[in-house]
Amino acid sequence: xxxxxxxxxxxxxxxxxxxxxxxxxxxxxxxxxxxxxxxxxxxxxxxxxxxxxxxxxxxxxxxxxxxxxxxxxxxxxxxxxxxxxxxxxxxxxxxxxxxxxxxxxxxxxxxxxxxxxxxxxxxxxxxxxxxxxxxxxxxxxxxxxxxxxxxxxxxxxxxxxxxxxxxxxxxxxxxxxxxxxxxxxxxxxxxxxxxxxxxxxxxxxxxxxxxxxxxxxxxxxxxxxxxxxxxxxxxx
Amino acid sequence: xxxxxxxxxxxxxxxxxxxxxxxxxxxxxxxxxxxxxxxxxxxxxxxxxxxxxxxxxxxxxxxxxxxxxxxxxxxxxxxxxxxxxxxxxxxxxxxxxxxxxxxxxxxxxxxxxxxxxxxxxxxxxxxxxxxxxxxxxxxxxxxxxxxxxxxxxxxxxxxxxxxxxxxxxxxxxxxxxxxxxxxxxxxxxxxxxxxxxxxxxxxxxxxxxxxxxxxxxxxxxxxxxxxxxxxxxxxxxxxxxxxxxxxxxxxxxxxxxxxxxxxxxxxxxxxxxxxxxxxxxxxxxxxxxxxxxxxxxxxxxxxxxxxxxxxxxxxxxxxxxxxxxxxxxxxxxxxxxxxxxxxxxxxxxxxxxxxxxxx
Numbered sequence: 001x002x003x004x005x006x007x008x009x010x011x012x013x014x015x016x017x018x019x020x021x022x023x024x025x026x027x028x029x030x031x032x033x034x035x036x037x038x039x040x041x042x043x044x045x046x047x048x049x050x051x052x053x054x055x056x057x058x059x060x061x062x063x064x065x066x067x068x069x070x071x072x073x074x075x076x077x078x079x080x081x082x083x084x085x086x087x088x089x090x091x092x093x094x095x096x097x098x099x100x101x102x103x104x105x106x107x108x109x110x111x112x113x114x115x116x117x118x119x120x121x122x123x124x125x126x127x128x129x130x131x132x133x134x135x136x137x138x139x140x141x142x143x144x145x146x147x148x149x150x151x152x153x154x155x156x157x158x159x160x161x162x163x164x165x166x167x168x169x170x171x172x173x174x175x176x177x178x179x180x181x182x183x184x185x186x187x188x189x190x191x192x193x194x195x196x197x198x199x200x201x202x203x204x205x206x207x208x209x210x211x212x213x214x215x216x217x218x219x220x221x222x223x224x225x226x227x228x229x230x231x232x233x234x235x236x
Numbered sequence: 237x238x239x240x241x242x243x244x245x246x247x248x249x250x251x252x253x254x255x256x257x258x259x260x261x262x263x264x265x266x267x268x269x270x271x272x273x274x275x276x277x278x279x280x281x282x283x284x285x286x287x288x289x290x291x292x293x294x295x296x297x298x299x300x301x302x303x304x305x306x307x308x309x310x311x312x313x314x315x316x317x318x319x320x321x322x323x324x325x326x327x328x329x330x331x332x333x334x335x336x337x338x339x340x341x342x343x344x345x346x347x348x349x350x351x352x353x354x355x356x357x358x359x360x361x362x363x364x365x366x367x368x369x370x371x372x373x374x375x376x377x378x379x380x381x382x383x384x385x386x387x388x389x390x391x392x393x394x395x396x397x398x399x400x401x402x403x404x405x406x407x408x409x410x411x412x413x414x415x416x417x418x419x420x421x422x423x424x425x426x427x428x429x430x431x432x433x434x435x436x437x438x439x440x441x442x443x444x445x446x447x448x449x450x451x452x453x454x455x456x457x458x459x460x461x462x463x464x465x466x467x468x469x470x471x472x473x474x475x476x477x478x479x480x481x482x483x484x485x486x487x488x489x490x491x492x493x494x495x496x497x498x499x500x501x502x503x504x505x506x507x508x509x510x511x512x513x514x515x516x517x518x519x520x521x522x523x524x525x526x527x528x529x530x531x532x533x534x535x536x537x538x539x540x541x542x543x544x545x546x547x548x549x550x551x552x553x554x555x556x557x558x559x560x561x562x563x564x565x566x567x568x569x570x571x572x573x574x575x576x577x578x579x580x581x582x583x584x585x586x587x588x589x590x591x592x593x594x595x
Contacts (some may be wrong), residue, residue, distance in 0.1 A: 058495055058591040078587075079499050085590075097492045100485075109421025111496035158496065 004197060005032040005166070010064035010074075011222075012050050024050040025061070031197065033171040034165075037192055042199040042219035048201035049094070049170050051219065055199065056089045056168045057081040086111060090159030092169040096151045098143040098158075100139035104130060105139045108157045115162065122161075133187065134150050149180040156187065166197045174205045185210045196199060248518050254471050255522025255570050261461055262416055263530040264450045264560055265453045270557035272449040276442055280414035280425050283315075295437070297408040298503045302433050303415070308422035314410030316399050320364055320392075325353045328423075330444070331392045335414070342393045349389035353378045367404035374398070415439075415516050439494035490582065492531045494590035503586040504579060511578040513570040522570075523563070531556045 007030040009026075015021045025047045032038055032055075040048040053059045055066055057073060066074040073084060085091070098107045108126040130139050133153040138146070146154060152172065158165055173181040181204065189212040190196055204209060206218050218226035284303070295314065301313045316333040329350055337344055344362060346354075356362055356376055363373040374394060400407065404410040415430070417423050427439040484491070493503055529535055 053591040061588045079501075082494070082497055082499040082502075085495065090496055093495070097488070097495070099489055099492060110493065111498075112500045114498055162497070 004034040004069060004201075006030070006065075006067040006070075007032075007055065008053075008065045008067065010054060010066065012047075012054060013062045015060070016062065016221045023062075023222050025054065028064075028219075028224055029198065030217065030224070032197065034049070034197050035192070035195055037188060037198040038200070038215045038217060039200070039208055039213050040219055041203055041208055042215050043203060043227075046219040047220075048203075048219055050092035050222075052168050052170055052199065052201050056091055057084045057136045058091070076078040082114075086114060087162050088164055088166055090162070090164040092152070092155045092159050092167070092172055094171040094174055096155040096175075098146075098151060098154060100144055101142065103140050103142055104135060104146070104154045104157075107143055107154060108161055111158060112161050123194055126161060129160055130154070133157055148175045149183070152176065152180075152184065153187075153211070160191075165195075166199065167191060169198070169200045171201055171204075171205055172204060178206065181206050188212050244514060246354070248514060248521070250471060250474065251515065251518035251570075251574070252521040252525070254468065255519050255566070256525045258461075258468075259523045259526030259566055260529050260535060260538055262525055263556075263558060263564060264535045265476045266559060266562060267530060267557045268453045269450050272453070276449070278440050278447050279445065281420075281442050282427055283308065284294050284413040284415060284437050285440065286412075286434070286437045287318060287434070292412075294405060294409040294411060295413055296410075299437065300413055301302060303413065303430060305494065306426055306429050306433075308417055308419060308426050309415060310418050311416040315412055315414050316396060316405070317327035317411050318399075318403055320402075322354075322364070327390065328496040329390050329392050331394060331399065331402070333396045334393050337395075339393050339395045340377065341397055342373075342375060343377040343395070344398075345378045345393040346376055347389045348394060351376075360423060364402060366402045376507065384490065395504040430487050482585055486582075487585050490585045491590045494583070494586060500583070500586040503523055505581060507579060507582040508575065511575050512571075515574045519567060519571055523566070527556070528559075 007028055010025055010028045011023055011026040013023050014019055028047075028051060033175060040051060042048055042094050050059070054061050054074065057076075058067075061074050064074070065072050068084070068088070073081070076084070092134065096154065099110065102110075108130060109122050112122050112125075127139055130136050133156060134149060135153055135157070138150065143151065143154060152175070154157055156169075159169075172184055176184060188198060188200075188210075192212055200207060207213065212232050215230060216226075217224055218228075237331075250417060267501075284295065284299070286293045286299060297314075300312055300314050303309065313335055315335065318331055320329045321327075322329060322332050330347075333339075346362075347355060351357065358376050358378055360376050361373050362376060363371045366372045380391060394402070399405070405411075415426065417426050423441060423443075427441060430437065430439045490503055493506075494500075531538065
């Protein structure tokens with residue numbers, strides 16, 4: 001199994017240089033393998049989301065390094081980080097973070113604009129993605145009109161538009177009922193079968209115990225307190 | 237931009253209105269200066285006026301003869317002109333004897349504004365009270381064309397004998413002297429010689445008149461722009477308001493764009509397009525509206541201040557005279573600061589880590 005992402009001695013402080021400084025991630029070492037589904041679990045405030053943003057190049061660690069294929073990415077200049085966010089990582093945010101006032105199609109195509117892909121080809125790909133997620137009929141609707149499940153699938157389509165090998169999802173089932181959560185897990189299984197590496201944060205037992213999950217890493221107070229390979233994980 | 241239609245249209249209206257006001261003042265004063273240059277092109281190179289105790293006084297035939305023989309001087313002629321206050325319309329007219337003649341005794345040719353004010357037309361009779369209290373009547377022989385109205389709005393052309401009777405100016409005396417000097421480089425020398433021969437007179441050069449006109453129109457433009465500076469300041473505050481803080485929605489959107497892989501320069505480029513489009517549209521609307529206001533409608537909003545007539549307003553259309561440099565200056569004064577004001581906060585938001593922007 002190829003070692004893909006390595007987190008080495010990572011710490012992240014908020015409110016630095018202020019009396020109320022706190023460490024959201026406080027000394028984490030991790031090895032994440034290619035093609036696996038990994039879940040970061042833990043209570044609120046345990047540092048799951050912050051760790052995801054550090055791995056996904058949305059923020060830089062205060063201390064330590066994040067490596068991708070043995071290349072340190074956490075200290076790269078901003079344009080390189082943006083390129084990684086654009087083409088290597090796809091991000092599904094907890095609150096989806098779709099741009100209001102735009103259609104589903106426009107939201108999905110947003111990450112591809114800097115690549116200069118011809119408009120027709122881009123829209124075709126976005127429509128195919130939306131159709132594969134059951135949203136083809138709503139492509140021209142505004143995102144304000146979407147249900148929670150639809151908004152999440154739109155966010156997923158946006159994360160996949162540039163075909164990234166790694167997908168990061170922050171609390172993906174937090175706003176979904178059980179039926180929609182199961183549907184999402186099915187989509188995850190499909191993405192995994194395509195060879196993508198999936199990294200999720202969740203405290204939803206439905207996700208942690210899902211068959212598609214290979215590994216559950218438990219965080220508390222910014223530290224790893226448990227790291228379990230799932231015997232039923234489909235990776236094995 | 238369509239997503240924030242109301243806000244952007246409002247901004248476009250305020251911005252366009254400001255450009256409209258600035259461009260109107262610019263176009264109008266520029267066209268007036270151009271018009272005055274055209275008028276003065278016909279004027280004599282030097283006008284000699286006699287001064288007594290610091291006041292302008294009639295010149296005698298002796299003055300006229302004293303100037304003959306100056307080298308470089310092609311011709312000297314005595315001019316007759318003056319002002320007459322008409323209590324009927326409470327306005328001053330400029331009465332003048334045309335140097336080339338063409339007006340028969342007992343008749344008058346009226347400027348268009350004067351004809352309008354008196355409701356008079358060709359064939360009507362118009363009367364004025366002369367210097368001795370007696371009524372002097374003129375039959376109107378014609379109305380001057382409107383295209384020279386800036387100079388001729390309040391003009392009344394009459395014959396020499398009638399002029400002398402009306403104002404009581406004895407034969408052989410003139411209001412002032414007009415000197416023609418074909419070689420522009422000799423004007424100054426001739427003026428010096430005039431002053432040597434006529435120490436009680438002053439010589440007014442055409443260039444000086446042009447400078448005075450320019451200064452007057454510039455000064456009037458400043459007078460208009462001063463109150464407008466309040467509006468400019470308000471716009472600057474609006475732009476700065478926009479500059480000093482993006483709305484939470486805008487910050488969030490920038491964060492999303494950065495999070496999904498846009499670089500800072502991609503965000504800036506998009507905002508530059510937005511700001512550029514808005515400011516260019518405002519500049520375009522403002523200048524086109526100003527052009528139409530000044531050259532199509534004869535600047536009804538500015539004419540009373542900039543033109544300088546108090547009662548008899550000329551009714552005329554200005555010849556479009558716009559300098560490229562002025563347009564360029566207007567462009568940089570309006571579009572450039574706006575772009576800077578909008579880009580600075582976007583840049584500030586775009587250079588922070590996307591997760592910070594989205595928190």
